[in-house]
Structures are given as structure tokens and as C-alpha cells.
Amino acid sequence: MKVIQNKSICEENTFQSFFMEHSLGLRNFLIAKFGNKDEAEDLVQEAFVKLWNNCEKIEFTKAKSYLFTVAVNLGISIKRHEQVKFRHHDIIADYSKGYTNETPEFEMESKEFMDKFKAVIASLPERQREVFLLSRIEKKTYREIAEVSGVSVKAIEKLMGKALKRVRQDLGNI
Amino acid sequence: MTNNKYDINSEEFIAKWISGDLSEAEAKAFEAHPDYASYLKIKELSNQLSFSDFDQQQAFDNVLEKTRSRVIQLDKTPKKNIWKYAMTVAAAIVLLFGLTKFFTPTNTIHQGVAGEQLALKLPDHSEVLLNGDSRVSFSKKYWKANDRIVDLTGEAYFKVTKGQKFTVNTTLGKVQVLGTQFTVNTLGDTFIVKCFEGRVGVTSEGVYKEITKGMAVQVRNAAVDAWEFDALVPSWLDEGVSNFRKIEVSELIEAFKRQYEVEIEGIEHIDNKEIFTGSFPNKNLQEAVKVIFKTLDVRYKLEGNSKIIIFKE
Numbered sequence: 001m002k003v004i005q006n007k008s009i010c011e012e013n014t015f016q017s018f019f020m021e022h023s024l025g026l027r028n029f030l031i032a033k034f035g036n037k038d039e040a041e042d043l044v045q046e047a048f049v050k051l052w053n054n055c056e057k058i059e060f061t062k063a064k065s066y067l068f069t070v071a072v073n074l075g076i077s078i079k080r081h082e083q084v085k086f087r088h089h090d091i092i093a094d095y096s097k098g099y100t101n102e103t104p105e106f107e108m109e110s111k112e113f114m115d116k117f118k119a120v121i122a123s124l125p126e127r128q129r130e131v132f133l134l135s136r137i138e139k140k141t142y143r144e145i146a147e148v149s150g151v152s153v154k155a156i157e158k159l160m161g162k163a164l165k166r167v168r169q170d171l172g173n174i
Numbered sequence: 175m176t177n178n179k180y181d182i183n184s185e186e187f188i189a190k191w192i193s194g195d196l197s198e199a200e201a202k203a204f205e206a207h208p209d210y211a212s213y214l215k216i217k218e219l220s221n222q223l224s225f226s227d228f229d230q231q232q233a234f235d236n237v238l239e240k241t242r243s244r245v246i247q248l249d250k251t252p253k254k255n256i257w258k259y260a261m262t263v264a265a266a267i268v269l270l271f272g273l274t275k276f277f278t279p280t281n282t283i284h285q286g287v288a289g290e291q292l293a294l295k296l297p298d299h300s301e302v303l304l305n306g307d308s309r310v311s312f313s314k315k316y317w318k319a320n321d322r323i324v325d326l327t328g329e330a331y332f333k334v335t336k337g338q339k340f341t342v343n344t345t346l347g348k349v350q351v352l353g354t355q356f357t358v359n360t361l362g363d364t365f366i367v368k369c370f371e372g373r374v375g376v377t378s379e380g381v382y383k384e385i386t387k388g389m390a391v392q393v394r395n396a397a398v399d400a401w402e403f404d405a406l407v408p409s410w411l412d413e414g415v416s417n418f419r420k421i422e423v424s425e426l427i428e429a430f431k432r433q434y435e436v437e438i439e440g441i442e443h444i445d446n447k448e449i450f451t452g453s454f455p456n457k458n459l460q461e462a463v464k465v466i467f468k469t470l471d472v473r474y475k476l477e478g479n480s481k482i483i484i485f486k487e
Contacts, residue, residue: 077456160185165185
């Protein structure tokens with residue numbers, strides 16, 4: 001018999017702290033992947049319910065990858081038939097970061113520009129957008145993105161480069 | 175270091191620049207690039223972005239509520255709807271009986287059509303869940319309690335009752351077990367075995383490998399790939415999703431056709447040797463087509479629900 005010394009997901013405190021540690025990351029990952037905040041948050045809840053219901057069978061060390069796999073599979077299987085448009089107002093901009101020395105006028109101008117920037121990101125092809133958001137917002141390394149996507153690091157770098165070239169082109173003169 | 179590994183105009187170079195993965199010299203060289211200013215602006219703008227707020231506590235409360243309401247429902251139903259419940263059971267028994275009658279006495283070959291799963295019981299009460307467009311057969315006449323043998327084409331999940339040797343034969347290899355749960359899949363030239371319980375011995379093209387719970391092995395032309403997974407049951411049973419790792423495109427298409435009855439035109443425009451890792455849904459054609467052909471980066475059109483046209487690049 002194996003001595004139970006590891007943490008178990010079935011323990012309510014462990015489950016709760018596991019939720020607090022991973023739910024935000026999972027939710028943002030799902031927004032980047034499926035492009036819809038409400039759907040992403042539903043998936044997070046469903047995936048955690050599934051994790052809880054199967055807690056006895058899942059080792060603590062494998063719980064995170066189980067969670068992500070389940071959420072992505074659920075997302076793929078329930079995703080609406082219509083193409084879900086990426087909603088760029090699920091991304092928000094914090095104007096206090098970046099242009100610290102600029103005048104208020106400049107900030108106004110940059111708000112409009114920022115909206116355009118967000119719209120350009122939203123219109124990227126799905127895979128490019130996913131990589132762009134995970135890299136730039138979630139600050140994931142290309143290796144980490146490659147691992148969850150199951151493709152090579154080189155493929156992710158290619159997608160990111162394509163995304164950057166396209167964003168630059170679509171933004172026009174900057 | 176003087177020689178740059180990447181062309182300054184390549185996708186990889188710009189990607190490495192924005193993530194800060196270039197060497198100092200390479201980054202310096204990029205500053206002279208005509209597009210440098212605009213890329214810098216993109217970097218600054220994107221540094222200001224974040225996703226909208228997430229009410230974690232609320233979400234956690236919702237999860238708790240969902241897990242609790244499930245328990246309450248289960249406690250209530252049998253008492254309240256006892257007759258309805260009894261009827262369902264009766265119907266299920268009739269149905270099961272009907273199926274068993276239909277499948278066991280005369281036929282020893284079971285074949286599912288694309289997109290449909292089939293559940294069947296073997297004489298020793300082992301269970302076989304057949305994935306779409308797959309086929310399993312055994313000789314009822316020669317079936318022996320101490321030498322259980324079935325032949326398989328396609329994919330199936332086996333729940334083998336404890337007992338003597340149980341063998342699954344395929345054209346690509348064979349799997350031998352005592353009592354356990356596992357899937358066997360023959361896909362193109364690839365032989366895939368995943369173990370969900372117990373221990374499984376896999377033989378293919380002169381390779382022998384033993385795997386245990388949570389391990390998978392994949393053999394193609396004597397090359398062996400083994401990995402670990404977290405799923406407790408096959409994703410095609412539990413979540414309605416087909417899941418693959420490093421299979422060739424021709425095999426991916428074969429797997430896709432096991433789930434959907436569609437004609438594919440212009441398949442020659444895809445590089446057959448390209449490798450695919452990922453999942454597609456089994457009950458949502460539009461989404462499956464999107465996931466597959468977007469990942470392969472080809473232009474395609476879905477006509478109705480029965481034809482996919484792939485365009486030349």
C-alpha cells in the first residue's frame with residue numbers, strides 16, 4: 001500500500017487553494033484560446049467540477065494538466081457552431097503603464113489608438129491571436145505555449161512572428 | 175558571437191526579439207531595422223494590456239454549488255420517481271437483452287459505422303466499446319476461458335475481466351493482458367495503445383513494451399513513442415473528443431473519417447507527412463473541420479455537411 005502523504009484534491013482546503021492558484025490562469029488561457037470571456041469562465045467552472053468529482057483518481061501532481069486538458073476538450077466539444085467572434089473588450093488596457101511622461105491630450109489620442117490596436121489583435125487568425133495573447137498578456141514563454149498546444153517551439157515562434165508582422169501591417173502608419 | 179542564427183526578417187527573429195530571447199548583439203542589430211520603431215510601439219502598447227477582472231471567489235462559490243446540487247439530485251430521484259425509474263430499468267434491460275440477442279449468438283463480427291460507438295460484451299463478460307468505423311471479431315466456437323483472443327481493426331476500449339490471458343490481435347501488433355482497461359487503435363501505419371488500469375504488454379514490429387495505468391505507447395515503422403497521460407477514460411467516451419499525438423496527416427484524416435461521413439476533395443494539396451498533435455470534437459462537424467484544417471494551415475471550404483474542398487495554396 002502506498003502511504004498517503006501527498007496532498008489530495010479531495011480535501012476541501014486543498015481544493016480551494018488549488019482553485020485560487022490556477023483558476024485565473026486557466027480562465028485567461030481559455031479566453032486566448034476560444035476568444036470569449038463568458039464561455040471561458042463557464043469552462044473553468046465545469047472543469048473544476050469535473051476535477052472535484054474525480055478527485056480520488058487524480059494525483060495532486062497531475063491535477064493541473066488534467067484540469068487544462070479537460071477544459072480544452074470541453075471547449076472544443078461544446079463550442080457553438082457559428083464562428084465565435086473574438087470580443088476585444090475582454091481585453092483591457094491600463095494607460096498608467098507605458099506613457100508615463102505624456103500629456104493628457106496624448107493619452108486621449110492613445111486611447112483611440114489603443115482601441116484600434118485591440119481591434120487589430122482581435123481580427124488576427126485564431127492561432128496567431130492565441131499565441132500573441134498568451135505571450136504578450138499572460139507572459140508565457142514560447143516553450144510553455146508549445147507544451148500546452150502540443151506543437152514545436154519553432155512553430156509557436158513562427159506564429160508569433162506572423163502575428164507581429166500582421167499587426168504592424170494592419171495598424172498602418174505608426 | 176558574430177553569426178546570427180536567424181535572419182533578421184524572419185518570423186522567429188521578431189518573435190525572439192519581443193520576448194527578449196535574442197542575444198544583446200542581435201537585439202542591437204535589430205534597432206537599425208526600418209520597421210524597428212513600429213515593432214517597439216507594438217511592444218509598448220501590448221505591455222499595457224490585460225484581461226478583464228475575474229471574480230475568483232464568485233466562481234469558486236459557483237463550483238461548490240454545482241458539486242453540491244449534484245449530490246442532492248442523486249439522493250432525491252429514486253424515491254420520488256420510483257415507477258418511472260423502474261420503467262427505465264425495465265426498458266434498459268429489454269434493450270440490453272435485445273442487443274445481446276442480436277449480437278452474440280450468430281455473429282461474432284461487430285462493426286460500427288462512422289461516428290457511432292458500439293458497446294458489446296464478450297463471452298467472459300469483458301466489455302468492448304468500439305469507436306466509430308471500427309471492427310472487432312472473435313471466434314465464438316474457439317473461444318476458450320484460458321485463451322481469449324479478439325481481432326481488431328480501428329479503435330476500441332477494452333475492459334477485461336480478471337482471468338487468463340486476453341489477446342487483442344491487429345495487423346500492426348498485438349496486446350496481451352490479464353485483467354485491465356485499455357484502448358487499442360490501428361490508425362494508418364500507427365499502432366496506439368493506452369492503458370487505463372492494470373498492466374498491458376504491447377508487441378509490434380519486433381518491439382515489446384509493458385505499460386501501466388496512465389501510460390501510452392505508439393509504434394510506427396518500429397519507432398516507439400511512449401508518454402504519460404492524465405485521462406481516466408478515453409476522451410472519445412467521456413468528452414466526445416478525438417485526441418492524438420504526433421500522427422501523420424493521412425492518419426488524422428482516417429481518424430476524422432471514423433467520426434464523420436464526409437467526402438474530402440483536394441486532399442492531395444496537403445502534405446501527407448506533416449505531423450499533427452491535438453484534438454477534435456466527434457459530434458460537431460464545423461468545429462472539427464475548423465480545428466483540423468486551421469491547424470494544418472490550409473484553405474478549405476465545407477459544403478453542406480458532406481463535402482470538404484481543399485484548395486491549392
